Amino acid sequence: GAVVSQHPSWVICKSGTSVKIECRSLDFQATTMFWYRQFPKQSLMLMATSNEGSKATYEQGVEKDKFLINHASLTLSTLTVTSAHPEDSSFYICSARGDTLAGELFFGEGSRLTVL
């Protein structure tokens, strides 16, 4: 099956700093990737859709200047949390759509961000 790699798995940073999370599709090309945020014991919240070579599409309520998404190649999308604050602490998960009729998603392992 398709493999999506996400890095780093864990990151702790100070308030006010920026953190970059990488998402790579290892064995397939992903023109579309998705970034989700998950709070403890809660469902997934889609933050944005990352399109290769164009601007990301953000969901309502997600600050695009705070959560910068870049999808510069068919195998790499990055999420940068700028000027992080403690309320940004969360579990961030990326996914890529597989090249099948149903377009099921394949997920990275997630990144746990803790902002002190």
Add this chain to the structure above:
Amino acid sequence: AQSVAQPEDQVNVAEGNPLTVKCTYSVSGNPYLFWYVQYPNRGLQFLLKYITGDNLVKGSYGFEAEFNKSQTSFHLKKPSALVSDSALYFCAVRPQIGNNRKLIWGLGTSLAVNP
């Protein structure tokens, strides 16, 4: 509004017993249906999908799901639960028609399999 419901926040089952995790949906047309599993502090893993054809689909780790069009349900099942099946399970639906074909997620069901 289109939606996916997982009516049970938590399901408890004894090891060796059959398990069912319920999912119903309210989506126009004939959507694609999916189940994913999430282990603690991990990303989601794809379990199985329904596109068309046989209503019973088989997936990873011995799981299967039954599509019921009249009841708009797609319940996840396994004949004999393992302790290692304890995890969070998500049902998701992707519309085939309309302008918005993004995945619609259920809220998840926490499965606890007791030894």
